[in-house]
Amino acid sequence: MDFLMSGVAACGACVFTNPLEVVKTRMQLQGELKAPGTYQRHYRNVFHAFFTIGRVDGLAALQKGLAPALLYQFLMNGIRLGTYGLADSSGYLHTTEGTLSPVRSAATGALAGVMGAYLGSPIYMVKTHLQAQAASEIAVGHQYRHQIFPPQSWKVALAAAMVSGIAVVLAMTPFDVASTRLYNQPTDVQGKGLMYRGILDALLQTARTEGIFGMYKGIGASYFRLGPHTILSLFFWDQLRFLYHTYTK
Known part of the structure; x- marks a missing residue:
């Protein structure tokens, strides 16, 4: 870790x-x-x-x-x-x-x-x-003409999703951890949570008890899920939109 x-x-x-x-x-x-x-x-x-x-x-x-x-x-x-x-x-x-x-x-x-x-x-x-x-x-210095991905390649979109995912998971993981724990906490007969009063209470308790790293548990899984999830969502959305416009003409 x-x-x-x-x-x-x-x-x-x-x-x-x-x-x-x-x-x-x-x-x-x-x-x-x-x-x-x-x-x-x-x-x-x-x-x-x-x-x-x-x-x-x-x-x-x-x-x-x-x-x-x-x-x-x-x-x-x-x-x-x-x-x-x-x-x-x-x-x-x-x-x-x-x-x-x-x-x-x-x-x-x-x-x-x-x-x-x-x-x-x-x-x-x-x-x-x-x-x-x-x-x-x-231009300054020697000009190498490297090209990581071909133009219009799906790899460009995947790389962009993975790069932007860094900022996303850093900002969202603490709230994701709190959300997971709120959903998973035991409840009383009225359905009221027994461990956390709300999202702020979950964040405060986690930070106070487990430290700052406790708020980032599962960040690796979140990051490697986010990139493929984003690109696949956009891919399927684009394909469905294409099919819709094709068959509704």
């Missing part, structure tokens, strides 16, 4: 910070191995870069490389924070007297970081290639 929670939390943050990563990548590649003043500066500063990319490449370009970025964050932070969390919960970071050992803590953190960076490096390379892609008039 430590691995999953760490990875999903990092992915949630990545959805909002990836545009800054796109800007950072392009500004770092601008003027590569060229003396100042000998090249055209397409991006003068962060705000100008945002405006230029959105104007020339379109607003969607600010989320270029999001799919590998999410996978990278999930692997790197899942491994890094998850490994450190396991070491902490197993008691390795503490001495026999029960005090935190700075040496063990630093060594564990370094080892976990190296593992995460090593396994995530190939994905980071793909992410960088995709984020550097730009229209010719604002």
Whole structure:
């Protein structure tokens, strides 16, 4: 669970910070191995870069490389924070007297970081290639022409559903947990719940007794259900609409 929670939390943050990563990548590649003043500066500063990319490449370009970025964050932070969390919960970071050992803590953190960076490096390379892609008039650095999915592929819709699902499950899982427990609680003869008075009471009791992670129980199952559920719902809706219009003409 430590691995999953760490990875999903990092992915949630990545959805909002990836545009800054796109800007950072392009500004770092601008003027590569060229003396100042000998090249055209397409991006003068962060705000100008945002405006230029959105104007020339379109607003969607600010989320270029999001799919590998999410996978990278999930692997790197899942491994890094998850490994450190396991070491902490197993008691390795503490001495026999029960005090935190700075040496063990630093060594564990370094080892976990190296593992995460090593396994995530190939994905980071793909992410960088995709984020550097730009229209010719604002292109910087070498332009790789990777294409993850063919245009109009069902994989595009599935990937979009899985990416948007991160924000959805982070926002909705606590309410889903509360809803499940409200429906499942025992009742008295009048049908009144014996454990929770309502959704707010269920949320408060869960957070107070089980901690913040208790409110996110089942988040992995919720996430991997949401993406396929969304794409299948849209697929069946589209097919039924097609059949309806075909046979009602």
